[in-house]
Amino acid sequence: MASSTSVVLAALFANGAIAILKFGGFLLTGSPAMLSETYHSISDTGNQVFLLIGIKYGAQDANRTHPFGHGKAQFFYSFLVSVILFGIAGWESARHGYEALQEGGVHRAAGDVTLLGATFDPVYVNYVVLIGAIVFETYALKKANDGLSRQMDEHGWETYREAFRKTSDVTTLTAFTEDSIALAGAGIALAGVYLTRVTGNGLYDAAAALLIGFLLMGFAIALAWENKRLLLGESLPAPAESELRDIIADGDGVREIVDFRTVYFGPEELLVVADVRFDPGLDTGEIDDRITEIEAALTAHSSQVQRVYVEPE
The missing domain is CATH 1.20.1510.10 (Cation efflux protein transmembrane domain)
Structure with missing residues (x-):
């Protein structure tokens, strides 16, 4: 700065x-x-x-x-x-x-x-x-x-x-x-x-x-x-957004992505929000661990990803 x-x-x-x-x-x-x-x-x-x-x-x-x-x-x-x-x-x-x-x-x-x-x-x-x-x-x-x-x-x-x-x-x-x-x-x-x-x-x-x-x-x-x-709140371009979506879809225990959205809230600052259906056999603690892994994978993939919210369905 x-x-x-x-x-x-x-x-x-x-x-x-x-x-x-x-x-x-x-x-x-x-x-x-x-x-x-x-x-x-x-x-x-x-x-x-x-x-x-x-x-x-x-x-x-x-x-x-x-x-x-x-x-x-x-x-x-x-x-x-x-x-x-x-x-x-x-x-x-x-x-x-x-x-x-x-x-x-x-x-x-x-x-x-x-x-x-x-x-x-x-x-x-x-x-x-x-x-x-x-x-x-x-x-x-x-x-x-x-x-x-x-x-x-x-x-x-x-x-x-x-x-x-x-x-x-x-x-x-x-x-x-x-x-x-x-x-x-x-x-x-x-x-x-x-x-x-x-x-x-x-x-x-x-x-x-x-x-x-x-x-x-x-x-x-x-x-x-x-x-x-x-x-007005533009999302990430479709090809780059698909890459982030694929990271979530490939996450351990993920069964389905119900909803997925991205939006810029500042220069090179991206918000990622996803509603995810996990394997029903996972307990609450295991789901929390999977969400933490997904968040880490997304931020590691792109420096633009500043905030991630994954909501389990």
């Missing part, structure tokens, strides 16, 4: 600094793409704040009002990220880009800037900020990809699409998607700013701003949809 918190804190300060630099570039050049990227980095910064809240709140111990703990807090705060931050930031970015296109892509031209005795075209500020953002986001994406790849190897998921649909680790999911969109957004902004600079046509810059807005809104919809399934 301490490691996750330190990573999120580092990303928080980095994204905050990048947002300030991007906004400075916008003030110097009036670039619509730089303003969209400012919205983007602000949403990334807010995302880290919500992730920190989710991690802290989700780490609280179970109590009477929350008997299974507070793990779903991360699902909730990740949902807020998608709706409030990326939805609003995406809409504002797209609106600003659209208005710039309607105006023919015209944006305020800035004269040369003098700093520490050196005079330069302020567009180079945009280049430096965006290239720096690309470098940072590439590193962050690699770290997020490493985490997602470990989950894919552990669960046997073959594609990123499958991992996106099946993972319950919304922190890694959000980080991976956020970093992918951030890298794409910075690249689009850099292309738009550069093309406008060399051609003198502001439509490229405005179109880049509009496209960045669409990317953010698309991310908001996708992330909200994935968190919805977890907030």
Whole structure:
């Protein structure tokens, strides 16, 4: 937990600094793409704040009002990220880009800037900020990809699409998607700013701003949809659930599985509930021993299994 918190804190300060630099570039050049990227980095910064809240709140111990703990807090705060931050930031970015296109892509031209005795075209500020953002986001994406790849190897998921649909680790999911969109957004902004600079046509810059807005809104919809399934109490995917069911069915003294259910109550935290009919020749003590063996087998099979309730019929 301490490691996750330190990573999120580092990303928080980095994204905050990048947002300030991007906004400075916008003030110097009036670039619509730089303003969209400012919205983007602000949403990334807010995302880290919500992730920190989710991690802290989700780490609280179970109590009477929350008997299974507070793990779903991360699902909730990740949902807020998608709706409030990326939805609003995406809409504002797209609106600003659209208005710039309607105006023919015209944006305020800035004269040369003098700093520490050196005079330069302020567009180079945009280049430096965006290239720096690309470098940072590439590193962050690699770290997020490493985490997602470990989950894919552990669960046997073959594609990123499958991992996106099946993972319950919304922190890694959000980080991976956020970093992918951030890298794409910075690249689009850099292309738009550069093309406008060399051609003198502001439509490229405005179109880049509009496209960045669409990317953010698309991310908001996708992330909200994935968190919805977890907030509503999704079960383990059918193939993995069948493996757990088979473990119970193969248990010593088990005659029949009357009912079997699984549900996520937190990131990588799975609840398994089963109604089992045991051999009628077993006494109460023997049934208790069989249940203990089943619980141990389930938790040994998957680290996601955190709670097991086996009810003898």
